[in-house]
Amino acid sequence: MERIVEVVPEAGLHARPASKLVKTVNRFDADVSVGRAADGDDGSVRADSMLAVTGLNVGHGESVRIVADGPDAEAALDAIEDLLTSPVEDGNGGEENGGGENGNGSEHAEDDAEGDP
């Protein structure tokens, strides 16, 4: 099964959101892959690899396609969707229930001026 999700965290699929994605995937009994929605199957990589996920260089606001296979596929997709649609991830992200308690700090809206001349 699969799902298309827009990446909401400001950092895109980098640093913390990426490592949380990998951590989340590892909690479930499912094979999960992720890629840019626009790229179809071609750009899809294993979602349990930090190297592969950050290598996608997906930014804030882009849509990704998540494909999951296995006994926990549905639960994995739910957890991933929660994660990728929460603007700010809080705390240490261990056994949370999907990140509902975000409230503070969602004002970091200015550093999308990535790169430079």
Place this chain on the structure above:
Amino acid sequence: MTGPTTLTGIGSTPRTGVGTARWYRGGADLTLPDRPDPSTVDPAIERERFEAAREEAREAIRLARDRAEARVGGEEAAVFDAHEAFLDDPGIVDDVEDAIADGTPAEHAVRDRFEAAIGQFEGMDGRMAERADDLRDVRDRLLRALLDAPTPTDLSTLPAGTVLLAERLTPSDTAELDPAAVAGIATVAGGRTSHAAIIARSLSIPAVVGVVDALAEVADGTEVLVDGEAGEVVVEPGEKRRAAALRKDDAPVVPEPVSTADGRAIEVAANVGSGAEVPPASDRGADGIGLFRSEFLFLDRESPPDEEEQYEAVVAALEAFPDDRIVVRTLDVGGDKQVPYLDLPEEPNPFLGRRGIRLSLEEHADLFETQLRALLRAAAHGRDGNGGGGSEGDGASDDDRDDRGGLAVMFPMVSRVEEVEAALDRVESVAADLAAEGVDHAVPELGAMVETPAASYLADALAARLDFLSVGTNDLAGYVMAADRESDAVADYHDPLHPAVLRAIDRTTAGAEGTDAWVGMCGEMAGDPELTELSVGFGLDELSMSAVTIPAVKERVREVDSAEARELAEAVLRCETRAEVRDVLGLDE
């Protein structure tokens, strides 16, 4: 060692501290042994070694994360989660295990796989390039575990009263130090003008550099006194010596501006390299800031600061010194100062490559424009908001030397008049944009750093177009003498007291004579009280230095007679060797 032993080096921060010696061995040697024949490798053993190394690395990463979280919060700690994710990356772990199964020792398998991954990320944009740094970090943790190499000390959490001993410190090592905890620094290598020494000075940490091999004999845990004024490291100083050293007070702080004995005003200002250095500069009696290194706003982050952030940083400095001038140097990167997300060109000889104004006018034109917008807006703040005015920089028409307040902006690494003209054009067009937008702004005083022999030769032409010049003696000495300031092998060349350097300084002040431009000096020479008379003799109007030496220099300025100082300068300019210069100045060779 028993009893007090005195080791001699080069005093770097002229303060004294006593504490407990602790060696810092930063980048341990992670050279791998030669790759053995695959048939001699036992994959089972290697797999176990790899597993054990991963566990060791994991523990270290978690410890680092917890510490970072306690000190700076979750945001900074998040990077360690990424490190742990790399440690468990199946793409890495599987490949390493495959290589081990083929008869590769664990350390070679790790290195090969990480090199490949690092290569993948390198050369991508800023954020991705930082992942390469993360991978290097994880790789080194694994290799240290596999090679049983010592773990580097976390410099930011040293216990109070530590005297840090090291072969050498990198600028980032030094920047991590907590001035409240570190009682002193002594290094085997390094010179007074290395960036690490300069950072130590701006943190006011007592420091002696260039102690050479004798320092290696000092064991961890020994009581050590670092006398940055005498340039001495005293091992087991004993009660008397320690009390005497700590009593030897710095010169008293003089909060008001000073003049020479015959009444010539000399501005004594501070060099600052971070916002945190502004208040201590004020505490030590600085008459404003003579060098505000704006690049600090660009370091340790993933993308450049926006206009608002830069504006606020400059306004904060202006507010800390309401009656004084703040001289902001526009972004000076390149050379040895690298900023990952700026994608600076790789050059065989970066000191002679694209740096300072060269980048600002071309590759970094957008960053330059943003910076100028922030600065012109801040300039209006400094002038109580009478925006819009100002000359285009052709002479100091409306700026009186008596009016010390407000913002000044200088361009680094100038070597051509065309660069100054282009920079002035940019300022003009930014001012026009701001005026069109109805944004409050003013054109600050504009100046150039004199760091290249070219700028010294052209001082008259530069001064005719600008409000001021500021001599950067460190780079000027480096470029005049063709000697790399970070290279110990040519440290001897790198001294402003070489006659060629002194003549380049004199040429600068002489070139500006007859124009309205004032001339300052913001290199290390400006902060040496033994050279204050000479600086006055060269006709400098402003001396800017690490805050720690301000009281001593102010005290010295008051004793100097400017006519005698001029005679001294003339005598020095007749010298042909450094030995003669030192002799004339009454310094020991």
